[in-house]
Amino acid sequence: MNVIVLLALPVVAAILCCLPWRRVAAIVTLASSLAVLVGSVQVARHVVNTGPVVAIPKWIAVDGLSALVLLLIAFVGVTAAFFSWGYLSANSHAPKRLRLYYANYNLFIFSMLAIPVLVEPTLVWIVVELTTLCSALLVCFENTREALEAAWKYVVLSLMGAAVALLGFLVLFAAMQAAGGGNYTWDGLIAAAPKMPTVLLQTAFVLILVGLGTKVGLVPMHTWLPDAHSQAPSPVCALLSGVETTAVLYVILRLLPVLKAAPAAHAEVWAMVFGLISVGVAAFLLLQVRDYKRMFAFSTVEHMGIILLAAGLGTSSARYGALYQALTHTLTKSFCFFAAGVSLLAVGTREIASVRGLIRTSPVAGASLLFGGLAIAGAPPFAVFLSEFSIFKAGLAEGRYLAMGLLVFFVAVGFFGILLHVNRMVFGTSNVDTQPPVRLPASCLAALSVTGALVIALGLYLPLPLHKLLQLGATALER
Amino acid sequence: MNDPLQTLSVLDSLNSLVGGLFLLTAFGIVATRQANGILTLFIAQSLLLAASALALGLRYDSWHLYGVALVNVIAKPVLIPWIIRRTVHEEIHTRREIDQVLNIPTSLLIALALVILAYFLTIPLQRAVAMEFRGPNVPIGFAGLFLGAYTLAVRREAVPLLIGLLAMENGAFFAGISLARTLPLLVELAIATDGLIIVFITAVLIRAVHQHIGTTEVGALTRLKEHLTEDMPEEVAR
Numbered sequence: 034m035n036v037i038v039l040l041a042l043p044v045v046a047a048i049l050c051c052l053p054w055r056r057v058a059a060i061v062t063l064a065s066s067l068a069v070l071v072g073s074v075q076v077a078r079h080v081v082n083t084g085p086v087v088a089i090p091k092w093i094a095v096d097g098l099s100a101l102v103l104l105l106i107a108f109v110g111v112t113a114a115f116f117s118w119g120y121l122s123a124n125s126h127a128p129k130r131l132r133l134y135y136a137n138y139n140l141f142i143f144s145m146l147a148i149p150v151l152v153e154p155t156l157v158w159i160v161v162e163l164t165t166l167c168s169a170l171l172v173c174f175e176n177t178r179e180a181l182e183a184a185w186k187y188v189v190l191s192l193m194g195a196a197v198a199l200l201g202f203l204v205l206f207a208a209m210q211a212a213g214g215g216n217y218t219w220d221g222l223i224a225a226a227p228k229m230p231t232v233l234l235q236t237a238f239v240l241i242l243v244g245l246g247t248k249v250g251l252v253p254m255h256t257w258l259p260d261a262h263s264q265a266p267s268p269v270c271a272l273l274s275g276v277e278t279t280a281v282l283y284v285i286l287r288l289l290p291v292l293k294a295a296p297a298a299h300a301e302v303w304a305m306v307f308g309l310i311s312v313g314v315a316a317f318l319l320l321q322v323r324d325y326k327r328m329f330a331f332s333t334v335e336h337m338g339i340i341l342l343a344a345g346l347g348t349s350s351a352r353y354g355a356l357y358q359a360l361t362h363t364l365t366k367s368f369c370f371f372a373a374g375v376s377l378l379a380v381g382t383r384e385i386a387s388v389r390g391l392i393r394t395s396p397v398a399g400a401s402l403l404f405g406g407l408a409i410a411g412a413p414p415f416a417v418f419l420s421e422f423s424i425f426k427a428g429l430a431e432g433r434y435l436a437m438g439l440l441v442f443f444v445a446v447g448f449f450g451i452l453l454h455v456n457r458m459v460f461g462t463s464n465v466d467t468q469p470p471v472r473l474p475a476s477c478l479a480a481l482s483v484t485g486a487l488v489i490a491l492g493l494y495l496p497l498p499l500h501k502l503l504q505l506g507a508t509a510l511e512r
Numbered sequence: 513m514n515d516p517l518q519t520l521s522v523l524d525s526l527n528s529l530v531g532g533l534f535l536l537t538a539f540g541i542v543a544t545r546q547a548n549g550i551l552t553l554f555i556a557q558s559l560l561l562a563a564s565a566l567a568l569g570l571r572y573d574s575w576h577l578y579g580v581a582l583v584n585v586i587a588k589p590v591l592i593p594w595i596i597r598r599t600v601h602e603e604i605h606t607r608r609e610i611d612q613v614l615n616i617p618t619s620l621l622i623a624l625a626l627v628i629l630a631y632f633l634t635i636p637l638q639r640a641v642a643m644e645f646r647g648p649n650v651p652i653g654f655a656g657l658f659l660g661a662y663t664l665a666v667r668r669e670a671v672p673l674l675i676g677l678l679a680m681e682n683g684a685f686f687a688g689i690s691l692a693r694t695l696p697l698l699v700e701l702a703i704a705t706d707g708l709i710i711v712f713i714t715a716v717l718i719r720a721v722h723q724h725i726g727t728t729e730v731g732a733l734t735r736l737k738e739h740l741t742e743d744m745p746e747e748v749a750r
Binding site for chain 2: 179
């Protein structure tokens with residue numbers, strides 16, 4: 034029952050957001066997202082301690098993998114709501130637009146929460162499409178020409194991918210029938226997979242990989258991602274980059290154990306090749322970005338590639354690494370976009386070339402941008418380094434020397450690219466007069482410090498329940 | 513007509529006819545010049561999708577397919593055009609010709625190649641499923657999807673792009689009503705609702721684009737590119 038309440042809360046909050054009183058929308062959003070976080074932690078604890086939660090058999094259930102994704106969405110949902118409060122009030126929008134923002138925000142959270150808890154693949158497809166539709170108006174919230182262009186590209190390309198994926202899910206359903214029927218759920222698919230004709234499974238997988246891969250931002254379907262993820266308001270960017278991509282990638286990962294039954298379909302090879310291409314292209318694009326929010330967006334493409342590559346490797350430690358990477362990426366990337374948000378508030382431009390000496394203009398923004406850049410690039414004390422290293426170790430143990438060599442090279446290029454830009458922005462000497470220091474909103478700083486503390490903590494140690502959850506998720510990917 | 517076998521074969525040929533017409537509308541959406549014409553073709557295509565669902569429903573005595581036909585008749589030919597006409601009224605009735613990236617004969621040739629590709633791609637799929645799931649729907653559905661995607665690639669106006677998206681979905685369903693006949697009706701309903709939201713959100717975006725740049729030629733929106741960012745005016749966050 035708890036899971037259904039989790040889904041209902043954001044919808045109720047979205048309706049309440051339309052009430053015409055001042056501040057009610059922001060307060061309702063904060064309250065509901067906090068409640069969702071508490072509920073998700075409970076569900077995750079239940080999953081770790083006693084096993085999967087089934088709310089409605091054949092439709093809604095949560096296992097280890099779903100619980101992990103659920104937790105990530107709920108967490109960034111809270112921090113981004115906090116960040117929105119200060120970020121939007123610093124920009125003085127009309128009250129009506131604010132209500133619209135928060136109503137959309139809650140619907141977006143609802144659509145994302147529904148992805149991991151639904152177990153019927155076609156319904157999952159529908160909520161993936163809903164995430165696009167609910168976030169489109171958030172992407173163009175700034176209402177500039179660029180924001181509209183970004184939102185338009187986002188909607189058209191994502192929906193185009195969704196139509197391809199829909200055909201994939203229908204073919205998957207046909208494969209299920211060809212195998213003699215059964216429940217059309219993730220578990221039912223795995224059970225029926227050995228009897229499915231390989232050609233149907235492969236067609237379905239490729240259609241879904243290409244279709245949903247558009248939304249994940251896999252190269253070459255990534256072209257909309259840097260636009261949308263840079264033009265949206267920063268808290269929305271944190272949600273888009275941090276959890277939306279991960280949640281959609283989760284759907285693709287769900288298919289990998291099904292495809293295990295058809296070795297001739299070479300799903301692992303597809304995953305690894307798409308993953309490596311994404312990492313490589315994103316790493317080189319990182320060198321030449323001119324906009325720091327685009328920089329973090331390209332880094333998302335890179336990390337999605339790493340996760341997909343790791344999931345495509347064969348061993349259970351690699352699968353564990355993939356989920357670990359998803360966890361660290363979500364936390365660190367949301368931090369990066371919060372840092373980009375406060376930098377934008379401090380200097381008023383997104384262009385890397387016109388930001389110099391940020392550490393002197395605004396020490397908080399400069400320090401957090403440096404911290405975020407180091408953390409997301411994978412510098413040693415931070416969590417992303419640990420997860421990338423665990424993937425690398427697993428790949429080497431499996432003897433994938435070429436793939437791992439390329440991965441390390443690309444990650445190093447990406448590291449260099451990010452730190453080059455961040456270094457210039459934070460420490461470079463500015464040739465323009467220093468602007469008067471801006472007071473950053475307290476709620477933005479709260480969101481930054483909570484996320485930052487977690488990024489540091491995860492770099493030092495991984496709590497046992499979280500470790501167990503990752504292990505449960507890795508076994509769900511295996512079967 | 514009293515002979516049940518004869519009825520079945522009539523229904524089969526009826527379905528094939530509907531399939532042919534469906535493909536024709538997909539070609540029409542690629543080639544038609546005016547927004548209003550494209551919308552009309554989309555309505556026709558959705559009705560044909562419903563007709564095919566009805567024919568297959570009668571053929572296999574499947575309540576699911578009657579449901580699909582009903583949902584399609586209500587949502588696509590009625591509600592979706594209503595929303596489009598309400599929200600982007602002036603763009604629908606414009607008489608101006610919509611230019612494409614390629615000229616129309618070239619477009620039609622490429623479209624033809626895509627249909628042949630769809631046919632060959634679906635041969636192994638057809639072999640893998642049981643006899644009752646085969647039929648003209650699968651290759652035509654794939655072709656519909658490809659032609660919709662092609663429309664998206666060559667069009668530059670917002671309304672035809674939206675129709676291209678919906679046509680892709682129609683194509684996926686045209687294959688789906690044959691391949692995945694027993695899909696729960698709840699899913700169908702949810703997908704139809706989803707289609708309405710797609711149209712609504714896209715229409716809101718189209719209006720916003722229209723207000724900003726005075727036209728709905730979204731192909732002109734090309735400011736966000738890697739190498740062009742230098743020319744971008746300094747944008748100040750408010």
